[in-house]
Amino acid sequence: MSKRIVVDPITRIEGHLRIEADIENGKIKDAFSSGTMVRLLEEILQGRDPRDAWAFVGRVCGVCTSIHSLTSVRCVEDALDIKIPPNAELVRNIMFCAQYMHDHVVHFYHLHAMDWVDVVNALKADPKKTSELAQSISHWPKSSTGYFSDIQKRIGKFVASGQLGIFSNGYWGHKAYKLPAEVNLIGLAHYLEALEWQKEIVKIHAIFGGKNPHPNYLVGGMACAINLDDVSMINAERLAYVGQLLQDGKDFIEQVYIPDLMAIASFYKDWGAIGGGLGNYLVYGDLPTNGYRDSSAYKFPGGAILNKDVSKIYEVDLRKDDEVQEFITHSWYEYAGGNDQGLHPWKGESKVKYSGPKPPFDHLETDKKYSYLKTPRWKGNAMEVGPLARVLVGYGLGREDFKEVVDKALKDLNVPITALFSTLGRTAARGLESTLTAQWGLDFYNQLLANIKAGDTRMADMSKFDPATWPKSAFGVGHTEAPRGALAHWINIQDQKIANYQLVVPTTWNASPRDSKGGMSAYEAALIDTPVSDETQPLEILRTIHSFDPCMACSVHLYDEEGKTINRVSVLGD
Amino acid sequence: MGDEGIGVHVAKQLENELLPAGVDVLDGGTGGFYLLEYFEIYKHVILVDATLDGNTPGTIRLIKPRFASDFPPAMSTHDIGLKDLVSALQVLGKMPEIDLFVVSIHSIQQQGIELTPAIAGVVPDIINKIRCLVALDESIFTEPTIENMIAID
Numbered sequence: 001m002s003k004r005i006v007v008d009p010i011t012r013i014e015g016h017l018r019i020e021a022d023i024e025n026g027k028i029k030d031a032f033s034s035g036t037m038v039r040l041l042e043e044i045l046q047g048r049d050p051r052d053a054w055a056f057v058g059r060v061c062g063v064c065t066s067i068h069s070l071t072s073v074r075c076v077e078d079a080l081d082i083k084i085p086p087n088a089e090l091v092r093n094i095m096f097c098a099q100y101m102h103d104h105v106v107h108f109y110h111l112h113a114m115d116w117v118d119v120v121n122a123l124k125a126d127p128k129k130t131s132e133l134a135q136s137i138s139h140w141p142k143s144s145t146g147y148f149s150d151i152q153k154r155i156g157k158f159v160a161s162g163q164l165g166i167f168s169n170g171y172w173g174h175k176a177y178k179l180p181a182e183v184n185l186i187g188l189a190h191y192l193e194a195l196e197w198q199k200e201i202v203k204i205h206a207i208f209g210g211k212n213p214h215p216n217y218l219v220g221g222m223a224c225a226i227n228l229d230d231v232s233m234i235n236a237e238r239l240a241y242v243g244q245l246l247q248d249g250k251d252f253i254e255q256v257y258i259p260d261l262m263a264i265a266s267f268y269k270d271w272g273a274i275g276g277g278l279g280n281y282l283v284y285g286d287l288p289t290n291g292y293r294d295s296s297a298y299k300f301p302g303g304a305i306l307n308k309d310v311s312k313i314y315e316v317d318l319r320k321d322d323e324v325q326e327f328i329t330h331s332w333y334e335y336a337g338g339n340d341q342g343l344h345p346w347k348g349e350s351k352v353k354y355s356g357p358k359p360p361f362d363h364l365e366t367d368k369k370y371s372y373l374k375t376p377r378w379k380g381n382a383m384e385v386g387p388l389a390r391v392l393v394g395y396g397l398g399r400e401d402f403k404e405v406v407d408k409a410l411k412d413l414n415v416p417i418t419a420l421f422s423t424l425g426r427t428a429a430r431g432l433e434s435t436l437t438a439q440w441g442l443d444f445y446n447q448l449l450a451n452i453k454a455g456d457t458r459m460a461d462m463s464k465f466d467p468a469t470w471p472k473s474a475f476g477v478g479h480t481e482a483p484r485g486a487l488a489h490w491i492n493i494q495d496q497k498i499a500n501y502q503l504v505v506p507t508t509w510n511a512s513p514r515d516s517k518g519g520m521s522a523y524e525a526a527l528i529d530t531p532v533s534d535e536t537q538p539l540e541i542l543r544t545i546h547s548f549d550p551c552m553a554c555s556v557h558l559y560d561e562e563g564k565t566i567n568r569v570s571v572l573g574d
Numbered sequence: 575m576g577d578e579g580i581g582v583h584v585a586k587q588l589e590n591e592l593l594p595a596g597v598d599v600l601d602g603g604t605g606g607f608y609l610l611e612y613f614e615i616y617k618h619v620i621l622v623d624a625t626l627d628g629n630t631p632g633t634i635r636l637i638k639p640r641f642a643s644d645f646p647p648a649m650s651t652h653d654i655g656l657k658d659l660v661s662a663l664q665v666l667g668k669m670p671e672i673d674l675f676v677v678s679i680h681s682i683q684q685q686g687i688e689l690t691p692a693i694a695g696v697v698p699d700i701i702n703k704i705r706c707l708v709a710l711d712e713s714i715f716t717e718p719t720i721e722n723m724i725a726i727d
Binding site: 102106110154155158167192195196198199202212213214 | 601602606607608609610611614658662664665666667
């Protein structure tokens with residue numbers, strides 16, 4: 001007999017994310033992923049000036065603000081055939097790399113590490129042994145016995161006070177935690193270091209985008225003027241600061257994040273065989289080096305993989321009517337032309353129609369509609385998006401930079417390439433692409449400096465900014481690779497106004513409900529066969545879902561709308 | 575979006591008003607970790623956010639959160655939200671003085687970007703209250719080098 005457990009909210013992407021899982025003999029037999037809130041930015045955008053859309057979509061989500069704005073200006077530029085100057089491309093790329101560095105480090109330490117690192121156990125570590133261990137895996141200077149002993153005292157006091165605060169919802173002491181106390185202490189210390197570090201790297205967004213959060217973007221380029229000698233513009237001093245931030249970020253990733261990731265992974269190699277899921281991967285590609293339209297020159301190449309076969313990378317065309325389509329068989333929407341069809345986003349509709357049970361309820365009606373997320377498919381296939389997809393596509397295409405980092409990690413951990421198709425593989429891929437973007441960020445920066453020194457300070461092409469220059473009707477698609485996966489916006493401009501605007505976000509690919517044929521999406525598929533040793537503390541579910549980096553933090557602080565303390569987990573009879 | 579964006583509306587209005595030197599206004603977006611630095615460099619932070627606490631829409635409460643558990647339920651749809659930020663500041667030992675205005679709203683499911691009349695009507699009241707708090711904080715005048723901030727969320 002199976003038991004259904006509910007984890008809600010597991011995170012709050014597009015509102016809340018809820019997981020219902022049926023457990024039999026200690027393993028997940030069936031799983032359902034549901035987005036329980038809706039925002040409908042699409043309706044807000046209708047009838048507005050396309051040049052303003054980036055500012056609205058930047059609000060779609062707190063973590064991804066900058067990347068949605070980038071996607072938005074790209075789709076408008078695509079529709080109106082605007083080509084941005086090389087400097088604007090470089091600045092956008094530098095901001096993109098900075099966001100990856102920030103996002104991936106914060107995800108690893110603050111959203112995911114505590115699924116592997118037992119904070120309370122870290123208090124039992126021997127600081128001297130911890131120091132020796134830390135020095136054996138990294139050159140990072142903060143690694144003395146005194147440093148680790150201080151951290152231990154600080155957190156010990158915190159724990160003793162009974163106010164665990166940020167650590168209050170962990171499953172501390174769970175038997176699935178396998179790290180020695182010393183590794184736990186290193187993880188905890190770097191959790192705190194990463195908190196302080198992360199506020200530095202985002203300054204790059206404030207410098208180029210004028211402010212952070214919600215930096216400024218501009219259709220046609222970037223709004224930041226460069227003049228090496230002018231104090232009110234991006235000058236030599238600010239550029240030097242950007243270079244320093246990128247270098248410091250690279251050091252942190254190489255000397256802290258990666259050594260920690262590898263040390264932790266080495267104790268959890270069994271997770272290289274858990275949580276694989278679909279085996280289908282989708283990447284739109286990003287980091288253009290010769291304009292958005294030349295996808296062959298992207299640093300992150302696009303492509304699709306089916307059935308874990310990395311030897312064959314399929315081309316992806318976001319403009320084709322029969323490639324990316326959204327279905328609503330199990331989603332609380334209705335389509336004017338019938339609910340069974342799939343719609344390409346240029347023809348997309350976003351009419352909500354809730355038909356689920358009246359809250360409060362125990363179960364969703366998972367045989368009917370059960371989510372506010374639509375179900376996107378690529379040529380009918382369910383696809384996983386995100387770091388693992390990107391790393392596999394780059395690797396499958398034989399790109400040297402990808403092969404180098406992947407082969408080294410596999411060798412260091414002594415695991416076969418098949419270990420990548422897993423929860424551990426997802427978490428490792430995020431680290432590997434962080435090292436790539438840290439290096440690329442510096443490369444873009446050096447190119448930007450070289451351009452400026454050669455006298456090119458152009459930052460925007462405003463020749464088509466005036467709506468009078470636009471065609472009566474225009475369609476565009478802007479895609480990017482958000483840190484958590486492929487993201488695209490499709491726009492339909494009629495008479496200078498937005499007639500339709502559709503976003504398909506990475507977590508929709510990963511967290512959507514089943515399709516019309518009953519096929520699962522990535523979260524649901526990845527949970528099948530995941531072991532759950534204690535139904536009241538489903539740490540293993542969190543590991544797999546968090547490995548995808550659900551868009552919003554699975555904040556471990558959970559509360560329901562009535563303010564009652566909620567149990568994140570409810571165990572229900574079959 | 576909608577009433578949930580009360581903070582953004584208050585921030586926009588405050589940006590157009592004359593405030594004492596040393597007081598800055600920030601639209602903090604959804605209040606993630608990237609705001610950490612502001613909480614470290616400012617001595618006093620005044621926050622405005624929406625909450626779904628079941629009170630009559632438009633109810634304004636002022637609370638002084640010291641721990642994440644002091645926050646009201648269902649602050650707007652944040653990722654790593656203010657609660658996590660406050661917890662982080664606490665574990666880092668860097669908590670500034672925080673005043674939090676919470677405004678009860680009816681729903682976060684509404685569409686659109688404008689405030690409903692019930693919520694729009696309390697914006698002037700919040701602004702007055704913020705002005706009072708700023709005026710009462712003598713450190714703003716006695717220690718002009720330390721900036722104070724009104725972070726809006």
